[in-house]
Amino acid sequence: MFLLLTVSIIVLLILYVKLKYFTLRGPIPGLAPHFLFGNVIQSGQLLNGVSLPQVCSKFKLRYGDIFQFWFGPIRFIMVSGITDVQHIFTHRNVYEQGDIYIKQFGILTPNSLILVKGAHFKRHATITLPLFRxxxxxxxxxxxxxxxxxxxxxxxxxxxxxxxxxxxxxxxxxxxxxxxxxxxxxxxxxxxxxxxxxxxxxxxxxxxxxxxxxxxxxxxxxxxxxxxxxxxxxxxxxxxxxxxxxxxxxxxx
Known part of the structure; x- marks a missing residue:
């Protein structure tokens, strides 16, 4: 009885994690991710050595300019349309960096322009962005x-x-x-x-x-x-x- 209860709890826990963290969210299209591995196996990145640009091109043809992609447990919204990219980067006051992106890259460069947002971003941008005008x-x-x-x-x-x-x-x-x-x-x-x-x-x-x-x-x-x-x-x-x-x-x- 105890063994059956333990197995049931483990199965329910795995099911909960799968539904909460490895399930497509919202109306944005994408490939349903695998448990723990996300889309890295389905896309061929993990086992076949397919490069990220090749994966993005393949998913773009299948799902359009905007799609969901899972790198393991991390969910990304991939944007590949040039007009969409320009709109996002010219409206940083609306499209802030995702917290997971800041969390990961912040390990390397915690104070870089690409990672900051809000008032911190405006202060950095005032100094650096004139170089690119x-x-x-x-x-x-x-x-x-x-x-x-x-x-x-x-x-x-x-x-x-x-x-x-x-x-x-x-x-x-x-x-x-x-x-x-x-x-x-x-x-x-x-x-x-x-x-x-x-x-x-x-x-x-x-x-x-x-x-x-x-x-x-x-x-x-x-x-x-x-x-x-x-x-x-x-x-x-x-x-x-x-x-x-x-x-x-x-x-x-």
Whole structure:
């Protein structure tokens, strides 16, 4: 009798957790998530190595520009329509960051602009957003073109049959190089011929990005343990901090 009661309680508890935390909510379409794993098995991410962009493209074709997606126990509303994305980012007073997003990424960068909201966001935005206004970009169009030409020149030095498998990373380096020059008049050396894999800052930023990819899907306690005890992560943050101080000193000189 006791065994039967125990089994019944466990089954009811699992059913409760499934219905409360692993069930589609509201009118937004999506794929019904698995218990504990969400959609990561159904989408092929966990077992077949399907990348997140491929998953998003597949779900967009099936469910439209806005859909629900579950990374394990974490539910996300995925927005892929460019007009919807523009509307959200230009109306941050209406569309605040989700608490789960802030909770996860806050482990890495608790005071970054993308994580704050309300009055805190307005204070940060007043300082940083002017860097991205149209006037700031158009006035530096020659600088942007020069940086792009430098990246293309680096690519042309490779053999004709060389296949560039790191174009995304190279474009990220290009954006960082442009941002450093426009925002701080500082050369981050992200486009040097030696490559970003030999660039101290580039390696640190890559390590931080890899940590972010892990933390966003991991339980909060695992993310905190990683950032606390990972020597690689602490070293990356120290390097980035060093370069930030260099940029500040260069700007104030």
């Amino acid at each position: 149209r006037g700031k970009i158009t006035n530096n169009i020659d600088l942007i073109v020069d940086c792009t030409d430098k990246l293309l020149a680096n690519w042309r030095t490779r053999p004709n049959k060389h296949v560039h498998c790191d174009i995304v990373q190279q474009c990220q380096n290009l954006m960082l190089q442009i941002f450093g020059l426009i925002g701080f008049d500082y050369d981050l050396e992200m486009l040097d011929e030696r490559g970003s894999d030999q660039n101290e800052l580039g390696k640190a930023l890559f390590d931080l990005l890899k940590a972010a990819e892990f933390i966003i899907f991991a339980p909060t306690f695992m993310g905190k343990l990683y950032t606390t005890f990972s020597g690689r992560h602490r070293r990356a943050k120290a390097i980035i901090k060093k370069y930030l101080y260099k940029m500040i000193e260069n700007e104030m000189a």
